[in-house]
Amino acid sequence: MRKLFSIPALLLAGLFASAQKKPLTHAVYDGWQSINERYISNNGKWVVYTITPQEGDATLVIQATDNSYRKEIPRGYAAAITEDSRFVICKVRPLFSATRDAKIKKKKPDDMPKDSLAIVEVGKDAVLRIPRVKSYKTPEKGNGQWIAYLREKSPAAAVATPDSLAQVNNLLHMADSLARVVDSLRNKVNDAKINGLAVLKASKKEGRAKTGEPVEEGTELVLRNLFTGEEKQFLLVNDYYFSKPGNTCIIETTRSNADTLKKASIIWYSLSNGKTDTVLRGFNDAKNFKLDETGNQLAFIAERDSSTKALQKFYKLWYYRPGMDSARLRVDRNTTGMAKGLTVSDAFVPEFSRNGQKLYFGLMPIRKPKDTSLVDFETARLDIWHYNDDYLQPQQLVQLNTELQRSFRAVLNGDENKVIQLGAEDAEAVFTADEGNADRVMAASTKGNRIESQWVGYPKYNVYIISTIDGSRKTVKEKIRSPIMLSPKGNYVIWYDPTQKNYFTYAVNTGVTTNITKSIKVPLYEEDDDHPDDPPAYGIMKWHENDKYVYVYDRYDVWQCDPEGKTAPRTLTSGYGRTHKFIYRYTSTDKEEKFISDTQTVVFRVQNEVNKQNGLAYHNMKDTAFRGYDPTGRTQIGLQVVKAKNRYAYLYTMESFKVPPMLVTLLDTMVEATNIDINGSKKLFKDSLFIRELHITNPQQNDYNWLTCELVKWTMFDGKQSEGLLYKPEDFDPKKKYPVIFYFYERYSDQLYTYRAPAPSASSVNIPWFVSNGYLIFVPDIHYKQGEPGESAYNAIVSAAKFLAKKPWVDSTKMAIQGQSWGGYQVSYLVTRTNMFAAAEAGAPVANMTSAYGGIRWGTGLNRQFQYERSQSRIGYTLWQRPDLYIRNSPLFRADKVNTPLMIVHNDADGSVPWYQGIEYFTALRRLGKKVWLLQYNGEDHNLVERRNRKDLSIRLGQYFDHFLKGAPAPRWLAEGLPATSKGIDWGTELEEQKGF
Template identity: 25%
Template sequence: MWRGVILDFCRLAVYFFCFSSCLVTGQHKQKQVLRAADYPFWGTLSVDKLSDKGDWVSFYMRYENGTDTLFVTNTSTRKRFAFPKGKQGQFNREQVFACLDADKNLKLIYLLNGVPQSFAGVSTYTFTANQKYLVLERYDETKHKYLEIRKPTGEWVKTIDRVKQWELSPSGNSLLYTKKDENTNSVVLLNLEDKPISTLITQSASSVFFGLVWHEKSLSAAWMAVAQGREPQIQFYSIGSRELFTLEPEKIAGFPRSMQVNSKLLRSLRIASEGKCIFFNLQMKDIQTSPPSVQVWNSADTMLYPSREMTGGNDHVDRVAVWLPEKGRFLQITNKEQSQLLLAGNGRFAVTNNPWEEEPQFRQNAVSDFYITDLETNTKELLLKGQLGANGQLLSSPAGKHIGYFRDGDWWTYNLFTKKHRNVTGSLGVSFYDNATGEPFGHPGWEDKDSSMLVYDQYDIWKLDPDGNALRLTRGRESGTVFRVVETTDEQSVKLYQNGYTAGRFDSNTGWVLSSRHLESGATAFYEYDQDKGIRLLDGGAFRVVQLVKAAGAKGYSYTIESYDCSPSLHYKKVGRAKSVPLFESNLQQKHFEWGSEKLISYDAPDGQQLQGILYYPAGYESTKKYPMVVSIYQKQSHHFHQYLNPSQKNNRGFNFTDYTARGYFVLLADIVYQKGKVGMSAVACVSSAVKAALTEKAIDTNRLGLIGHSFGGYETNYIITQTKLFAAAVSGAGISDLVSSYLYYNPDSVMSNMWRLENFPYYMGGSLHEITNVYLENSPVLHAKDITTPLLSWAGEEDRQVSVFQSIEFYNALRRLGKKHIMLLYPKEGHVLMNAANKRDLNTKIREWFDFYLKAAPAIDWMKPDFTIR
């Protein structure tokens, strides 16, 4: 099996069938120089949907000026329809495609004959799963919402007036809605399996109904019922028995009198256990909302004061409860001591923990003791002691049999019914976590019915039987290729409820999709996995294959192919056919312009490991000329190889490398790895080694090198220029300059101390400020500012809450006092990256002018001159 796959992959790696137009078009015609005025013509290709049988595919072309277009094309004939500013596209079998335009017109196109139809004033719509009906949401002249039920051909069937809320069932063939007629509120079920049949579930003159939610298998539904002067209630309706149950807090045993149903947090409602129980949030009745007269920050507090204010000190955090309507049982699951929840066993088991029990602690995520409660018997016991539950390291299985968790470098399973723990990776002799971060490479999900658990090592995908058997599905380690699972359906995605994750579900009987990336060459590929037939190559080669979408009712796939010098093209591949069908090539205008090229370079890190960088060549490159080069840094960036980047001068970090290659620059993206306690020096060594490797290209002018970085890359830039005179100019965006003050800072958004970030990844100091003070001082750029000779342009958002703006101001004051060449740009009302279009354009322009001045000897611009004032 693998021999055939490898041969196919190698053939594709050298066969650029998808890029023929890029390689041959324009060879006999002088190409134009790409200029900023041309950039608005570039758009981004996004794959949207495939029809059930794969006969049609929809996709977008999106532009910076907002003139987006939604397209639909036939995967065989390439017949195409266009919908300017279209959105929310849906197929109804292979016959009809619908979408909304910017003016709230519903556009229908009958795909077989191209006949269009339009309905004005549609706010949203959907087709039923049986594809018999089209549901339109509209508003009348009095601004009351109503629904129209039509046939997919547009023929009117039924109108439902004065609708307040509606939800189509997960099965897609039943509609639950609330409405208000005069003084009566109602909840109605509309069955759309055949002829529309309405069932009035409940009505009231005093209660308002909202927050409709369905069980995932459409077995039951629930909603909030709120009346003035009465505590919020929950109502539950069983579809099969047609029984309605009402949770009345004042009448049910065990309901805490100090709390009430949180009727505002609607996403807290969830029906589980085969549609038999409903989970919801409780909130305190009396919550202090007035601001305190003084803030009291106590160093012995378990939480930082802002975090305590946000959560109410864990006293006022919502609690989670469960109600079993048919049994008349109520149980509060979480409390002050156990405030976080993971549901397992399809809702039968509740796993709880106290995220604050280890506080104050100074990691990003604390460990805690996890307890498991059987909600049928209301028995509780310890599940795991001192376990990290964050970052996907503890997940319930989708079929409800197990919990998978990562501990001490290995993946474990816990059987919910036998109560046995098993280490399923300990004997495999392979590492399943990243040494730099300590985090696992990943656990995407389980095979259907929880027969096996899927996990990643650095290269490969493993199927792990909960009883201890292991199967390595791929052979990436031998060839230096990383394999991963691709999510092509919603059930394959990880689900979040409350604070807990449920892993994805993968059905090997119908097959699923794998991706691969060869680390040395950057080549990518997609494969289809079937438990009987094994792994079959779909497409791949020395280019980038992304955005894969699978046809629900057929073994067909749509995806895009790109490389740096070839704009993304849309392809369709039917399994069993030798070649894919090219359907659309974006940005055809590129072939009329000079364009850059790319290559991978290799170099050594201080610890001896080999790293890679991407070297981009200037458009119109001539080996006999000399060019400047800008080095862009962050951490590892070589995975961007073969990625196409539209030219733009509106980047939210101020730098677009296609813009620079178009203007005659080399650009280098350099990978960096870090040694503990030497984050700054590691950056210096890796970047210097990368530049040395790049300079084997003799066309790069060694005297005209620039350096740029943002955030962590901004810190690296700040530090590198204190240690080397390699660069003639540098740009630092939102970069830390003082590790001491940054260590003592807290992020107002996450309301967490910054200590974890400095002690661990990515700064990796290896200890606290007061344990290894000298290490923090040695790695702080501001303390080495006197050694800077490189002119620096720095920038920051004045309201940056991730990296304090005072990090840039501190560095500015130090360089000003030392008389260094430095300009700082501060953007009001901006955060860690720029959002305002005018500000983005301004930043891109000023960075470009800065590099042009120092690397191309362009004239100085007024803003660079002393005492410049914007007027």
């Protein structure tokens, strides 16, 4: 049995030793770190990662996996390790303080501090630094020899101020020039009296010379050979692209505003021999460059016929390969196969099939240009909603740019100049197979099925197989609820039917549809889903090489299924998950992975459903038996697990509620390996896999009173058991009585070992801060019944509160509730049903389901009906079928029952829950004389984005609960409010005097 253990003993023995520690303050947030970027070299010997504070300067670290080398690049980011694992390149930001100062001084963009570039040969100390670099690129593959970087504009030269005598001379010269202009005009007028007005017209030659409008000129591009240090420069460069193998670099230049002979150009530069060829010269716009897999073919979109400011432009598809004099036009509006009313799309990047024999590109409708002769202030501005519209007008407006750029995929086969159109208005989503090599694609469309998505929450798809040879179409199935998938080789289409609760495949070659999972006796759908809708499937893991198998999940295990249905499914995980209540979920460690191969070692995330412990498991597909895995590591594995290309070396983060994120490698060597679990007991791995710690964040945590977390189970009012997470201070004293805040949304108990960093609040209580300052936080799971979302919350949360209230270390008179969005709704409901809480805070709550039901989620433009009938609100009926349920579950209709002090936070740009919902509740409670406050952050959406606002909310949440749960004095904003006349002058809190703000 394989086991993964994690946190080193030295870490636990020293760094997080318990002692008398200070509470967290709001001033500590900025310095709290996270590990963001992380990469591992192909040979598995080097890792690169960034240590990023919440605000301030990050550090990029280059480190050997055996810990023999470490190099820090202050402010480094956007790193790359070359294919040969020899060099690390990164950009370097200016100092945070320098950028902040420039913003304060409102400097222009060109005058702001600029990034630089750093190049390091790993294992060495020297760093090559290059100032003022806009961007850089390296080939995806190849030998790691080349880098290209584009410089920023040169800083404007300082203009010397002329002395007084020089100024007088300049004025005299200007006067002379103006006099000559006047004489010239006088002569022209006299000439016109004799020879007519025609002499006043500019000559054709003069007109052509002045037609060019100024352009944003490109800057200098430098191609650098990392092995030799030699460089080659190109001027006026706008953009550049490497081929995957690194044998070609495509360079796009702009024309020069000062020299009309320097036209916009596309250059093919061969990195193998240094030869330069001109692909195309003299165009208005060129973009969407794409090289084939070998770097020997180029396709791009260009427009060269219209003026720069033309309202309607027609792009064309161009093609080039070495040996051609210049790029060849492949497709325009007149090419064979082009449907009337379509043109080449400038929003679609062309794609070559992997074998280079097919070229995919986009088509789009020719749209009527805007009539510029109309006067804006004299024309009507309105939106017309029609009952037959596919989408409601708000959704159309949100999706407007997407629709204007929507492209229908088409293909050219080989050197043929005939367009084969694949996509269309009724086949808008097209999926290629076999990396574009296959002679067929899958197309899916919701056209004709969109209106009902207003109330069901999803559209149904019509699915087709389309030939890339002649464009012929074959229907697979109509009105399928997504997801739908085309197998990697294109031999099968697979989907899950929620009504039959099974997976079906369509064999492209035979047209046969097969139920491939009917013999599986365990549910393949989410068994504990409590929405009033067909439960969704657990999902598809991956396809096997050559479409041999498809792997699907049940609640615990993975099933290997024959897509033809001829062989009975078997559990890849040998039923080990269901037997032991372990949940296995595959995680991809290679971004280029297309399928599971016969010899691959697959990586699973594993969680013990009972005690929430988790880790990683490794299974080689050559093994006939699955050896299982016991997830006894009390840690949480980070979402990203990366494998070295040429070695069994993995890079990922581990954390727990008391240990900050730690970067580790799992290696196929025992050299200096650390094999100690979180409890400090030594463990060895089978198959010669060993773990090594690289970096742990936030050592300053040891200075503060941190938290502990435990899984708590209790019986709800309906007799069923639920689970929740109880956070206690590290210095918890069972002889004391603590105030408790209940925070909730739906279910969080699986996050037992998740690390929670102290950070300014976007909308909810920051658990570390409150616990460090003497609170208990309880996060209960909520289980829902159809038509009773409010009472379901009452059943779980109030029962949990009564359960905890019996504990001798809980002050039952000082309990509060807090939630955001759906949690905010539940808070608003609960204060109408019980007076047991001393205070409550509701973020972005729905208060009136009857007015919210037919409203719009302005962030997406979607109507809210589906949410109430089938989704989160779980009513299960329309408003006119069961108005009683909507009224019964709406806090607004029971506002007179509220006696708990309630703070509402609802922002005026909320695109998810309409702002007027918070206003409806506030004004009702205000009229009833209840204690209620409404915090409205200007221009903010559903959750706060601006850090200054997050810091402000964090302080106010602390002050609010301190007052009602600890008896602290009320700040002025809470006691008296703040008039509009004080806005921007007085915040009613000591915020501006606190350290760090």
